[in-house]
Amino acid sequence: MASNNLLRDPDPLKPSYLPETLVDRENTVSQLSEFDPSSGRNLLLHGPRGTGKTTFAHHFLQFDDTTTCYISCDQFTTQYQVLKQVYQILTHEEIGTGHHTSDLQRKIEERTGQRPVVLILDEVDFLLLNDGGSLLYYLSRIENRENLSLILISSNHSSLKEQVEERTYSSLQTNRIPFEPYDGETVYQLLKNRAEKALRPQSLHREALGYIASTTQNASQALHWLRVAAENTEQRITEEDVASLKDQAYREYVDHLLQPFTEHHRLVYQAIEELDEENKVDTVNTGAVYQRYQDLCQAYEEESLSNRRISDYLKQLELLNLINVKYYYGGQNGKTREINLIPF
DNA sequence: CATCCACCGGAAATGTTGGGAC
DNA sequence: GTCCCAACATTTCCGGTGGATG
Numbered sequence: 001m002a003s004n005n006l007l008r009d010p011d012p013l014k015p016s017y018l019p020e021t022l023v024d025r026e027n028t029v030s031q032l033s034e035f036d037p038s039s040g041r042n043l044l045l046h047g048p049r050g051t052g053k054t055t056f057a058h059h060f061l062q063f064d065d066t067t068t069c070y071i072s073c074d075q076f077t078t079q080y081q082v083l084k085q086v087y088q089i090l091t092h093e094e095i096g097t098g099h100h101t102s103d104l105q106r107k108i109e110e111r112t113g114q115r116p117v118v119l120i121l122d123e124v125d126f127l128l129l130n131d132g133g134s135l136l137y138y139l140s141r142i143e144n145r146e147n148l149s150l151i152l153i154s155s156n157h158s159s160l161k162e163q164v165e166e167r168t169y170s171s172l173q174t175n176r177i178p179f180e181p182y183d184g185e186t187v188y189q190l191l192k193n194r195a196e197k198a199l200r201p202q203s204l205h206r207e208a209l210g211y212i213a214s215t216t217q218n219a220s221q222a223l224h225w226l227r228v229a230a231e232n233t234e235q236r237i238t239e240e241d242v243a244s245l246k247d248q249a250y251r252e253y254v255d256h257l258l259q260p261f262t263e264h265h266r267l268v269y270q271a272i273e274e275l276d277e278e279n280k281v282d283t284v285n286t287g288a289v290y291q292r293y294q295d296l297c298q299a300y301e302e303e304s305l306s307n308r309r310i311s312d313y314l315k316q317l318e319l320l321n322l323i324n325v326k327y328y329y330g331g332q333n334g335k336t337r338e339i340n341l342i343p344f
Numbered sequence: 345c346a347t348c349c350a351c352c353g354g355a356a357a358t359g360t361t362g363g364g365a366c
Numbered sequence: 367g368t369c370c371c372a373a374c375a376t377t378t379c380c381g382g383t384g385g386a387t388g
Contacts (some may be wrong), residue, residue, distance in 0.1 A: 003366095026382055078373080078374075080372090080373060080374085081373090081374095096362060096363065097361075097362055097363080097372075098361075098362040098363035098364080098371085098373070099362090099364090099370055099372070099373085100371085100372060100373095101372085103372095130374095135379055228351095258387085284352085285351085286350080286351060286352085287350065287351070290351095294382080305375095305376070305377090306376070306378080307351085308352095308353080308376085308377070308378080308379095309375085309376060309377075311351085311352070311353075312353095328350095328351090328383090328384090328385095329352075329382090329383050329384070330349080330350095330351095330352095330382085330383035330384035330385065331349085331383085331386075332383045332384095332385060332386055332387095333349065333350070333351090333382085333385095333386095334348080334349035334350035334351060334383085334384095335349080335350060335351045335352050335353095335383050336349090336350055336351050336352080337351080337352085
């Protein structure tokens, strides 16, 4: 890693950074500022990755006398794990596994009700792959419902209608708030704000930011890119610097997305990457990916997982918006999936 | 119109880990 | 310690899919 004289403070370029001011989203801001955490109402923030859903949720949902539980469901993927996190946040007590889910529910109900709780379930799609439906049903009917508000965040679904049972959908009554992709001008502004905080003065050419802003609408990708550029440039960051670091920036963005997942998720992704590179024309389907994945496992002396399991992992890569998947339920090639990398 | 492709995806089975009661 | 009961990751099993092909 190059020595660094451009970076003054790396934090503003990190994914977890919460800016004091947010780039223009007036409609969203007004809808969120009307949100009352003691109303028992629920929100669904939906839109593509890198549109600021998580940041907005954190920024606007700090209330006095209200406990906020933020849980990212790419790490906590089952009802039990989410409830466990909620319990730990509410009570600061550790709790193990091995209890009944209903025990955990009862313990939590004893703790809620005194004051409002806002529960943010980010990446809720991953929860819904498992028993998230049961969790949402339970939460929608919990005692003292008016003291619990849910903020669900999804990058893949603009409504829960198809994702949960009818009875859950109707009792949740979510207010849906869309996040449209940023336009180039806004991405530019956002990068500029962060760069001013993170970098020393005179660290970059404006064309460098312009290049990033015209290439991606995904703010998360853009910020990873800017950070990589700052870390790997000695003098002023130029448009050429940025352009030549494009692949590495995307690599680090992918690593960041895959970080909560297993080594096998990364191997499956690598398998798709390799096949994608070798096969510019031919389509890649599930069997080829599994075959290549097994080869990689052998190369790294890892025990490979079953194809049934990898089928689920592919679904998760799809939810991370790393791959495009077209499903064939029979036909010329039988029942399979056609898989493509999503290009930067 | 029967057969085949090649895997989908639900469900049951298996194995591991941890908890509480005795 | 022993026993039983959870949660959870993973494997095993298998019925099913629908256009292409002959």
